[in-house]
Structure formats: structure tokens, C-alpha cells
Amino acid sequence: MPLTTIAGLEIDLVRKRMRSLRLTVYAGGRIRVAVPLHTPAAAVEEFVQARHAWIQKHQQQFATRAPRPSLQYVSGEQHPFLGRLHELQVTTAPGRPRAWLDEATAQLHLHVPSESTSAQRAAVLAAWYRQQLKQRIPGLLQHWEPVVGRQAASWGVKQMRTRWGTCNIGARRIWLNLELIKRPLPCLEYVVVHELTHLHERLHNARFWGLLDQFMPDWRTHKNELNQVLLGPSSHPDAD
Numbered sequence: 001m002p003l004t005t006i007a008g009l010e011i012d013l014v015r016k017r018m019r020s021l022r023l024t025v026y027a028g029g030r031i032r033v034a035v036p037l038h039t040p041a042a043a044v045e046e047f048v049q050a051r052h053a054w055i056q057k058h059q060q061q062f063a064t065r066a067p068r069p070s071l072q073y074v075s076g077e078q079h080p081f082l083g084r085l086h087e088l089q090v091t092t093a094p095g096r097p098r099a100w101l102d103e104a105t106a107q108l109h110l111h112v113p114s115e116s117t118s119a120q121r122a123a124v125l126a127a128w129y130r131q132q133l134k135q136r137i138p139g140l141l142q143h144w145e146p147v148v149g150r151q152a153a154s155w156g157v158k159q160m161r162t163r164w165g166t167c168n169i170g171a172r173r174i175w176l177n178l179e180l181i182k183r184p185l186p187c188l189e190y191v192v193v194h195e196l197t198h199l200h201e202r203l204h205n206a207r208f209w210g211l212l213d214q215f216m217p218d219w220r221t222h223k224n225e226l227n228q229v230l231l232g233p234s235s236h237p238d239a240d
Contacts, residue, residue, distance in 0.1 A: 011031050011032070013044065014034045016034060021039065021047050071122070075090045083183055086101065090110045092112060093113075097110075097124040098124065099111075126159075141192065144215075150172075151172070157175070165195045174192070183226065187222045197211050
């Protein structure tokens with residue numbers, strides 16, 4: 001797609017059916033701005049110009065980040081869980097593949113067939129991560145919904161490349177990124193509160209951030225921690 005120059009920056013501008021403008025900075029420095037179909041050029045220019053410093057900051061962060069190591073799912077690798085690294089111990093044995101955490105030794109154990117590939121081992125560990133995250137969400141909602149004063153009608157977990165969480169306001173359904181189970185628990189709590197707050201206010205405006213200050217005064221600490229993480233190979237993640 002051809003780039004256009006906006007506010008002195010090369011921008012991948014996309015017009016589509018949506019309610020608000022959205023900005024994404026990708027690894028390598030590419031900038032994508034998605035806007036509603038009939039947004040005036042002047043409004044797009046103002047939107048980009050207001051975020052010029054934010055764009056530069058994240059481009060610099062990407063430039064200094066080391067690439068994530070390529071995982072082979074073999075013994076000795078370090079894998080995160082709730083903000084801590086755990087050594088992986090792989091045992092090849094017949095039977096149903098499974099993963100489990102030995103809290104006494106802080107080791108993640110993976111039992112898989114001897115002929116299993118790294119992709120198959122990754123899938124077993126991902127299933128365990130998903131189970132662990134799903135076990136924690138009901139308790140967090142039970143705690144935070146009275147604080148926020150809103151209830152989610154339903155929730156789900158999925159792998160997302162550019163968002164830690166999303167909220168379907170009409171359906172009152174929140175989605176949480178599977179990767180959150182690898183981060184410290186307060187980061188997961190922040191995303192839960194963030195998405196519940198959208199049931200008060202759709203937009204990321206002054207009212208939204210003011211409500212978040214009220215519900216979780218230290219949210220900036222957790223957001224900043226998540227901002228240091230490169231979710232996928234090409235984008236800077238955020239809660240939506």
C-alpha cells in the first residue's frame with residue numbers, strides 16, 4: 001500500500017468503517033493510521049501531529065529492543081509465567097501430552113511423545129497457559145466489577161498480536177490476551193479494569209482515564225510494564 005506524508009511522517013493511511021481514529025507503530029518504524037471513511041484530511045493531520053512525540057518514543061523503543069529468542073521447547077529454556085521465568089523440563093513419554101508447574105522447584109514440566117515437534121510442544125504449553133489464565137479471570141472479575149460498577153456479560157481468552165485486551169461494549173463482552181498469563185498478576189488486573197471501564201466510557205478520553213484513576217490509582221505502573229513487551233514480531237501492543 002502506498003504511503004502518504006502526514007505531519008512530516010510517512011504514514012500507511014487506511015480508511016474503513018470504524019468509529020474512531022487508531023494509530024499503530026510497528027517494529028521497524030512503520031506507522032499505520034486507521035480512520036473512519038469520511039474523516040477530513042485536516043482531522044487526520046491534527047491526530048497524527050498530537051501524537052508525534054508518542055510515535056517517536058515507540059519507534060526508538062523498537063530500535064533498541066533485542067529480538068525475542070527463538071524457542072525450541074527443549075529442557076533448559078526459560079519460559080515466563082506470572083512475571084517470573086521458569087526453567088522448562090521436557091520429558092518424552094507415551095500417553096497424553098501435558099504441562100504442569102512444580103512450584104517447589106519453579107520448573108515448568110512438559111510431558112510429550114518422543115516424536116513431538118517444537119510446534120506441538122508449544123501447543124501443549126499454550127493450552128496449559130490458557131487453562132491457568134481462565135482459572136484466574138472469574139476471581140478477578142468478582143473482585144473488580146463492584147469497584148468499577150460494571151459487569152461483563154461474558155469474557156474470553158484469545159491470542160492477539162496488537163492488543164492486551166478488547167471490549168465489545170454492545171455485547172458487554174471482554175477479551176483478554178493469552179500472553180497476559182506470562183506477565184505479573186497486577187498487569188492482568190490492569191487490563192481487566194481497563195476493559196471494564198470501557199463499559200462506562202467507549203473512548204480513551206479524559207473521562208475514561210479519570211475513571212481509571214479512580215478505580216485503580218496505580219494503573220500507569222502496570223501499563224508501562226506492559227508497554228515494554230513486544231507481543232508479536234511487528235507491533236506495539238495496548239489495551240483497546
